[in-house]
Amino acid sequence: LCPHTRLFRARIPFKPAFLRPRPPAPRPPGRRMHVTWTEGMTFDQRANLLTVKGNVVAEQSDRPTERNKLTATSMSLKMMDRKLARQQGVDLKGRSLLKRMTATGDVVLLSSRWLDATHHDLEGRLRLAGARISFDNDREFARVQGAGSLLLEDYRKRTPSKSQAAAVHMSGHGATLFTWSRWMTMDGAHTEVVMDGNVEMTHR
Numbered sequence: 001l002c003p004h005t006r007l008f009r010a011r012i013p014f015k016p017a018f019l020r021p022r023p024p025a026p027r028p029p030g031r032r033m034h035v036t037w038t039e040g041m042t043f044d045q046r047a048n049l050l051t052v053k054g055n056v057v058a059e060q061s062d063r064p065t066e067r068n069k070l071t072a073t074s075m076s077l078k079m080m081d082r083k084l085a086r087q088q089g090v091d092l093k094g095r096s097l098l099k100r101m102t103a104t105g106d107v108v109l110l111s112s113r114w115l116d117a118t119h120h121d122l123e124g125r126l127r128l129a130g131a132r133i134s135f136d137n138d139r140e141f142a143r144v145q146g147a148g149s150l151l152l153e154d155y156r157k158r159t160p161s162k163s164q165a166a167a168v169h170m171s172g173h174g175a176t177l178f179t180w181s182r183w184m185t186m187d188g189a190h191t192e193v194v195m196d197g198n199v200e201m202t203h204r
Contacts, residue, residue, distance in 0.1 A: 064117035073105025127151040140188035
């Protein structure tokens with residue numbers, strides 16, 4: 001199945017932790033993102049902006065049954081101003097201090113979920129790739145500027161109803177690959193993606 005279209009909307013089975021302003025309940029004791037790099041790091045204290053360059057790897061997980069990993073050439077992270085947030089009455093308990101993140105250069109986000117903490121049975125996986133990907137944590141929104149790809153793997157067990165048993169059951173179960181040429185947006189709050197420009201979908 002390979003329909004070509006300019007604009008296409010689709011639902012995603014789950015969203016990566018990078019698009020969660022708050023972790024799911026029960027909240028973990030501490031929420032951290034681990035970032036490594038090879039070339040250099042700068043931090044603008046006034047702007048609360050951290051920039052890292054060279055083989056950047058960022059990892060974040062809210063549950064023992066998931067893993068989120070992003071790789072890029074460079075990355076900038078806009079952090080929340082704690083003092084200003086408290087003055088504005090923002091509840092910081094359990095909240096991510098990351099406001100926005102922009103990654104450039106062969107960016108790949110891999111978000112995986114398993115049925116148990118041993119990571120034996122894969123429940124689902126999301127792989128997002130592009131030259132430039134930006135994340136807005138407050139809005140739970142991501143954007144890929146330019147051409148890119150999105151691979152969704154959904155291995156959750158289905159229990160078909162009696163009405164579905166006699167007919168072909170159409171679903172997103174399995175692996176679905178999307179590619180586009182212009183841009184893609186991901187709305188984590190509504191688990192929806194929109195792709196623009198020579199969109200192609202392949203499902204198996």
